[in-house]
Amino acid sequence: MPGLANPxxxxxxxxRPSPPAPRVLVRxxxxxxxxxxxxxxxxxxxxxxxxxxxxxxxxxDLEHDQTRAPRSAFVAKGHIEIRGPDLVASVASDSPAxxxxxxxxxxxxxxxxxxxxxxxxxxxxHRVEIPSTLPKVAGTPGDSTPPLPGI
Numbered sequence: 031m032p033g034l035a036n037p038x039x040x041x042x043x044x045x046r047p048s049p050p051a052p053r054v055l056v057r058x059x060x061x062x063x064x065x066x067x068x069x070x071x072x073x074x075x076x077x078x079x080x081x082x083x084x085x086x087x088x089x090x091d092l093e094h095d096q097t098r099a100p101r102s103a104f105v106a107k108g109h110i111e112i113r114g115p116d117l118v119a120s121v122a123s124d125s126p127a128x129x130x131x132x133x134x135x136x137x138x139x140x141x142x143x144x145x146x147x148x149x150x151x152x153x154x155x156h157r158v159e160i161p162s163t164l165p166k167v168a169g170t171p172g173d174s175t176p177p178l179p180g181i
Contacts, residue, residue, distance in 0.1 A: 053086075059093035061104075061126065070127075074134045078110065081141040086111040090133065092126050100124060106133040110141070117141065 054075040056068045063071075075088050089109040096103065102122035106129035110117040119136045123129040 053088070055087065055089045057089070057091050059091060060096075061092055061094040063092065067126070071130055074130065077134060078137055078141060081138075081145055082112060084113055086113075088137075090130070092130065094126075098122070104129045106130050108133045108137045110137060117144070 054072045056063065056071045056075075071090055071092075075090060078088055079085055087110075089111075091107040091109075093105050093107070094103060095105055098105075101124045103124065104126045105120060105122045106126070107120045108118070117137060117140045119133060119140060121129050121132040121136060123132060
């Protein structure tokens with residue numbers, strides 16, 4: 031009969047949905063960000079996405095703090111949402127572009143450190159200590175020990 035599915039054939043599975051595309055959010059506090067500056071910040075933040083494909087979101091906050099000394103008036107804060115503990119960093123400098131560059135470098139180092147720590151944890155060999163009081167295996171070729179009773 032046409033139109034009826036055969037209950038004995040396996041159902042076709044739809045492909046697993048890909049994770050949502052990483053998003054980069056750029057915000058300014060006490061500071062108006064131009065569209066060109068936001069585009070440059072998103073382009074620089076794309077460098078962070080090469081380390082982990084499962085980065086959920088990268089949030090970059092730039093703020094101008096007039097109460098600070100002029101050499102550290104612009105503060106850039108970064109927050110990377112990722113599986114496991116999130117990565118948070120902050121940098122202060124005398125210009126917004128410089129603080130953004132330093133923040134991206136700092137977040138890049140943090141992601142590299144996290145990635146190498148995962149690889150090292152995965153490749154670390156664990157020694158297995160076998161107590162010497164265990165009986166030897168009986169019946170191996172060239173072994174003159176009698177077999178254990180009940181074997």
